[in-house]
Amino acid sequence: MHHRGRLCVLALFFLAIAAGCSSDRNILERVGYVRTVGFDAEKDNMIRVTVNIPLIIAEANETRQQEEIFSKVVRSSKEARILMSRRTSRKMVSGQINTILFNEELSRRGLWSHMDSLLRDFTISKRTEIAVVEESARDIIETHLPGHSRTNQYIDRMLKKEFETQTLPHVLLHHFCRDYFDEGRDPITPFLSKSGKDLEVSGIALFKKDRMVGKLSANDIFYFSIIYHDQDRGEFTLGLNRPELYSISFHAINNTTRKTISKTPDGRYRADIRINIHGGVTEYIGNLKMSTSERTELEHILSRHIEEECNRVVKKLQQLGVDSIGIGQYVRNKVSYQEWKAFYKDNYIQDMDIVVHTNFKVKNFGNFFY
Amino acid sequence: MAQEKLHRFSIAMLIFNTQAGVVQFILPRTIATYFGTNGWIVIILVYLIVTLNIMLINAVYRLGKGKSLFVILQDGLPRFMLIPVYLVAGSLFAMIGCLVVKQYVLIYQMIVFPSTSDLMLKIFVDILVFLFVTKGIYNMSKANLLMVFILLMIVPSGFMMLGDFDLLRLTPYVFKEGHDWLKGFASVYAAFMGYELSILLFPYAEKNNKWLKYVHLGNSIAMLIYLLVALLCYGFFNYHELKYLSFPLLDMFGYLQFPFVERIQNFIFSLFLFSIIMTSGMYFWSSQQMYSAVLPKLPWRLLLFLIMILAIGVSYIPKSLIIVEQWFDVLSLLEIGTAVGLPLLALLAILIQRGRSKHHAS
Numbered sequence: 001m002h003h004r005g006r007l008c009v010l011a012l013f014f015l016a017i018a019a020g021c022s023s024d025r026n027i028l029e030r031v032g033y034v035r036t037v038g039f040d041a042e043k044d045n046m047i048r049v050t051v052n053i054p055l056i057i058a059e060a061n062e063t064r065q066q067e068e069i070f071s072k073v074v075r076s077s078k079e080a081r082i083l084m085s086r087r088t089s090r091k092m093v094s095g096q097i098n099t100i101l102f103n104e105e106l107s108r109r110g111l112w113s114h115m116d117s118l119l120r121d122f123t124i125s126k127r128t129e130i131a132v133v134e135e136s137a138r139d140i141i142e143t144h145l146p147g148h149s150r151t152n153q154y155i156d157r158m159l160k161k162e163f164e165t166q167t168l169p170h171v172l173l174h175h176f177c178r179d180y181f182d183e184g185r186d187p188i189t190p191f192l193s194k195s196g197k198d199l200e201v202s203g204i205a206l207f208k209k210d211r212m213v214g215k216l217s218a219n220d221i222f223y224f225s226i227i228y229h230d231q232d233r234g235e236f237t238l239g240l241n242r243p244e245l246y247s248i249s250f251h252a253i254n255n256t257t258r259k260t261i262s263k264t265p266d267g268r269y270r271a272d273i274r275i276n277i278h279g280g281v282t283e284y285i286g287n288l289k290m291s292t293s294e295r296t297e298l299e300h301i302l303s304r305h306i307e308e309e310c311n312r313v314v315k316k317l318q319q320l321g322v323d324s325i326g327i328g329q330y331v332r333n334k335v336s337y338q339e340w341k342a343f344y345k346d347n348y349i350q351d352m353d354i355v356v357h358t359n360f361k362v363k364n365f366g367n368f369f370y
Numbered sequence: 371m372a373q374e375k376l377h378r379f380s381i382a383m384l385i386f387n388t389q390a391g392v393v394q395f396i397l398p399r400t401i402a403t404y405f406g407t408n409g410w411i412v413i414i415l416v417y418l419i420v421t422l423n424i425m426l427i428n429a430v431y432r433l434g435k436g437k438s439l440f441v442i443l444q445d446g447l448p449r450f451m452l453i454p455v456y457l458v459a460g461s462l463f464a465m466i467g468c469l470v471v472k473q474y475v476l477i478y479q480m481i482v483f484p485s486t487s488d489l490m491l492k493i494f495v496d497i498l499v500f501l502f503v504t505k506g507i508y509n510m511s512k513a514n515l516l517m518v519f520i521l522l523m524i525v526p527s528g529f530m531m532l533g534d535f536d537l538l539r540l541t542p543y544v545f546k547e548g549h550d551w552l553k554g555f556a557s558v559y560a561a562f563m564g565y566e567l568s569i570l571l572f573p574y575a576e577k578n579n580k581w582l583k584y585v586h587l588g589n590s591i592a593m594l595i596y597l598l599v600a601l602l603c604y605g606f607f608n609y610h611e612l613k614y615l616s617f618p619l620l621d622m623f624g625y626l627q628f629p630f631v632e633r634i635q636n637f638i639f640s641l642f643l644f645s646i647i648m649t650s651g652m653y654f655w656s657s658q659q660m661y662s663a664v665l666p667k668l669p670w671r672l673l674l675f676l677i678m679i680l681a682i683g684v685s686y687i688p689k690s691l692i693i694v695e696q697w698f699d700v701l702s703l704l705e706i707g708t709a710v711g712l713p714l715l716a717l718l719a720i721l722i723q724r725g726r727s728k729h730h731a732s
Contacts (some may be wrong), residue, residue, distance in 0.1 A: 011497055119614075122481050125633055126625050174534075174625055181611035182539065329538045337543045 029058075032068065032090030036099045036152040037077070038137025039114060041106035047114065048073045049080035050138040052152045053092065067150065071138050077117045095123040098156040100130045100173070101137040101192070107205060107212035112180075115210065118173065126174035129159045132205040132212060134193035145197055155199065159190060162201055166234040166253075169204070169225055180210060183344060184328030191215055206322045214320040216313065223306065223313045226255045226275055227325050227356065236279070238305065245286045245301055250279035252363065259327065261334045269343070270353040271327050275310070278361040290365045299360050307358040314354050321347035327354065376574045378581040380511040383518045384571075385588030387648040388564035390521075390595060392474050395617045395639075397561055397596060398603035402612035404554025406547035408540060409609070410600035412558055417593040420562045423709055424589060427569050428582040430716045438573040439716060440663045446719025446726075453664055455715065459708055460660030460677075466563075466701055467653030468681035469694060471495050474646045476691045481620070482636055489686065495646065500678055503651045503658070504671050507574055510651060517644035524638060525595070528602055530626055535605040547609075560702035561596065564649065565589055566709035567656050569716070654678060 032053040040048040050071040057064055070084040085092050100118070102111060118124050133140055141151060148154045162168040168190050179187040187210075191203040204216045204224060216224055222236045237249040255277035264270050281290065288294040317324055327349060332340050345351075376384075401409035434442045443452055475491045483491070502510060548554065568585045575581045603618045606625075615621055623635040658674045665673065688694045 008501070011501070015494060015497070126621060127627065127632070178607055178611055181614070182608045183610070184538075326538075333538055333542055337546050340543075 026091070026093070030090055032088055032092045033096040034092060034094050035096060036101065036141055036155065037097060038101040038103070038133070038141045039077070039106055040103040040137050041109055042073050045109075046073050046075055047077075047106060048138060049077050049084075050141045051080075051084065051092075052141050053088070053090070054150065054152060055090075065150075067152075069142055071142070077114060093123065094121055095125075097124055097128055098152065099159065100128055101133050101140065101155075102130070102189075103137050104132055104134055104191075104205075104212065107132045107207070110211045111207075112210040115177065115180075119177065124173075126172065126177070128173045129156065129190075130171075130173050130176055131155075131159065131190045131192050134191070134202070140192075140194065140199065145199065147197060148199075155192070158199065158201070162190070166225070166231050168201060168221065169228050176207075180207075182329070184323065184330075184332050185326040186322045186324050188324050204324075206317070206320060206324050208320070208322045213322055214316070216316070220309075220313050220316075223309045224324075226253075226277060226306075227257060227273055227310055227314070230257055231255050235282070237283075238302075240301075240305065242301070243287050244298065245288075245305075247283065247285040248281060248302070249283040250281050250362075253277065253279040254363070259330050261327075261330050264353065268351060268353060269331055270355070271330065273310075273314075273325075273354065273356045275306075275356065275358045276361075277306070277358065278363045280363045281365040284365070289370060290362065291369050295362055295365075299362055303358050303360040306360055307356055310356040310358060314356060318350050318352070318354065321350055323349045327352065374508055375576050376508065376511050376571065376581075378576065378584040380515060381568070381571060381575060381581055382584040382588040382591070384511050384514055384648075384652065385565055385568055385585050386591045387514055387518050387521070387645055388567060388652045389562055389589065389592040389649075390645050391470060391561075391564075391649050392477065392642065392646065393561040394596065394599055395477070395619045397558070398600050398612050398618040399615055400554065400557045401600055402604075402609045404548050404550055404557065405545050407543040407545065407609050408604065409545065409548065409554075410597060410604055411544060412555070413593060413597050413600060416555065416558045416562060417589070419559070420565060420589055420593075421586065423713075424565055424568070424585055426710070426713045426717075427566070428579075428585070430569065430713045430720070431572055431582060432579060433720050434572075434716065436572060436577055439569050439712070442716050442723075443719050446722040447715075456660045456664045459712065460657045460664070462701065462704055462708060463567075463653045463657035463660065464677050464681045465684065466705060467499075467650045467657060468678075468685045469688075469698055469701065470650045470653065471499065471646060472685050472688065473691070473694050473698065474642070476694060477617070478639065480691070481639065488689075492682070492685070495643070495650075496678060496682060498643075499647055499650045499654060500675070502647055503655050503674060507571075507655060510648075510655070514648055517648060520641065521644060524641065525598070527623075527626060528598055531602055531606055531622055534625070535602065537605065539605055539608045541609070556703060556706070557699075559706060560698070562589070562592065563702060563705050563709070564592075564652070566705070566712065567652055569712055570656050570659050654681075 032055065034051045034053050036052040038050040040050070042048050048071060050069065053068040055066045055068060057066055068088055070087060072080045072083050074080040074083065081092055118128070144151055145154065149157070163170045169188065171188055171190070176187045176189065179185045187207045189205045189207070190201055191205045192199055193202040194200075195202070202218050204221055205212050206214045206216065225231060225234070232254050234253045235249065235251040236253060237247065239245070239247040255275055258274045260272050260274070262270050262272070284290065286298070288298050290298060314325075328344070331343060335343065401412060405412050430442070471492060475488050475495060479486060479488045479491060502513070565585060565588070599619055603612060603622065606622055607615065607618060612618055620635045620639060623638050624633050626632065626634065654674065654677065657677055658670055661673055661677060662668070662670055688697055
């Protein structure tokens with residue numbers, strides 16, 4: 001027993017010493033965690049990579065926050081990392097990357113070659129936010145916008161807030177890669193642009209495979225969202241030039257969307273998207289009284305309007321030839337394998353008839369019983 | 371002194387933990403590459419064939435009336451024929467026990483410690499395996515119960531992934547866009563390897579036939595875990611993407627977000643060390659049993675030590691994950707052969723022995 005005990009202690013001692021011999025230590029103050037990465041298009045297929053490394057420097061009694069920002073024109077992102085690490089006193093690691101920004105021009109060129117680096121690296125999480133920016137990503141990362149927190153925090157928290165309140169569909173790196181590989185669906189990302197002294201979520205970038213082909217404006221995000229998925233929160237406002245409905249805002253939007261596929265007599269596929277949506281009214285400017293039966297008239301007007309707008313958004317998607325709402329998956333679910341292979345062409349969505357039907361119901365109208 | 375018997379449930383958990391290994395992390399990708407859409411169905415098919423094999427081993431127990439495998443073989447067949455069989459089987463088990471650890475260590479090194487020497491990491495794990503196996507089969511099975519409990523606690527986290535699971539992604543097609551089904555079948559069958567070691571448990575189990583059902587239980591739990599993992603992966607990612615993900619299960623765990631911690635994939639992978647120690651331990655124990663039948667005079671702990679040293683020496687040769695996986699492919703085929711061959715050899719010995727006793731009686 002005693003002999004065995006000694007052997008165990010020796011083994012543990014050896015293990016304890018050997019554990020310190022590893023060169024894979026990551027001492028917190030010697031490591032630079034990259035938080036935001038931006039990619040811009042340059043000529044000759046090169047890219048400009050900009051990284052933002054927030055630092056906390058503790059010296060004597062004062063601690064201050066600082067950022068190291070590097071930018072380089074390179075062929076690939078790992079080359080950028082190696083070149084940039086020559087300028088910093090810290091070891092650059094990618095484990096904490098929160099946001100990846102792609103410039104619009106680069107997105108229109110095609111993103112797949114840059115995705116390779118993001119996918120091969122074990123340390124980059126699939127929960128990273130990815131967004132397309134209108135102008136230069138370098139500009140956005142390097143400028144500290146007055147009136148907001150540091151830019152990398154600002155972008156990260158803004159996107160997280162948008163996902164949480166469901167004003168934007170929740171798309172992360174995982175969803176982008178998954179939809180890129182799926183034949184029946186195309187990826188989307190949020191679209192950011194600088195407006196005045198702020199950054200704004202100005203729409204949704206629509207991708208066909210890995211190339212951006214179009215964009216939906218901020219006003220269309222709501223209509224796209226309710227077709228894309230079932231929401232259970234969010235807020236929205238709309239206004240028409242009618243006396244019954246000058247302006248209305250609602251919150252707590254809850255919708256169920258059902259997509260059914262059928263075949264028309266002339267062999268085309270038809271998708272019927274039925275949306276049942278209800279929300280609580282927070283503001284109303286118009287001449288109808290919601291507390292009476294006039295509410296049904298209001299609901300009718302809203303239903304028709306939302307239906308028109310959704311149909312318009314769907315036509316736009318069809319024109320661009322992108323299936324961002326995943327209709328292809330529903331078709332695939334319904335037909336045999338040979339039929340699916342025959343149906344699946346590059347722009348299959350353009351050959352389909354897609355019709356949206358909407359039914360809007362007011363859930364409640366707030367504290368004012370009028 | 372009545373020798374302590376292995377409890378039936380412990381045997382079930384022993385078999386389950388020996389079968390479950392690092393292959394869980396790679397299996398969804400293998401299935402998606404070879405079988406294409408809805409390939410997870412093949413797990414059920416392979417399970418049925420493994421069940422047949424286990425029934426074969428059970429038949430050996432029943433016909434041999436509970437005697438140890440070595441007693442059965444020695445009663446029927448001459449010793450000069452058996453010695454090469456023991457040596458080959460023993461070496462095969464030792465190599466597998468060793469490569470299981472090597473594969474785990476190489477993946478661990480790739481993910482967590484890129485610049486540490488894999489020999490050093492492997493020696494750490496091998497010391498643990500040695501300390502584990504020298505305790506004897508009874509203590510191994512008791513420790514195993516705790517290990518299985520900890521590992522099965524990870525399973526409910528699979529339900530957290532249901533939010534991103536979509537039946538639409540599964541597609542309604544079965545086995546389309548795959549290729550090389552035979553090779554894929556062998557790979558999936560290799561994932562179930564571990565049940566064949568139950569043939570060496572005969573002298574340590576109860577003296578009735580009831581414990582045989584529990585080997586089936588262990589196999590079924592392994593099948594259910596593989597099925598759950600594969601099904602979740604198919605619905606979480608689609609089958610196209612699965613072909614390009616090195617470790618789909620790690621990616622899924624990396625995506626999980628708890629309120630207090632996220633990206634626990636490294637932690638979960640470290641927990642799998644329990645499974646590896648058990649698998650490797652059982653294979654080394656089996657190898658030691660085989661070699662003890664050849665050299666009964668040597669003390670078994672010394673024999674185990676020598677086997678492990680030799681195996682470590684050989685395992686130093688493959689340096690990359692790809693080569694280890696190639697070696698594994700070959701060794702798995704040999705192991706499948708052993709899983710069928712050993713019971714058949716035992717049945718042959720029983721038949722010869724019965725024929726001989728009838729001859730003597732007449």
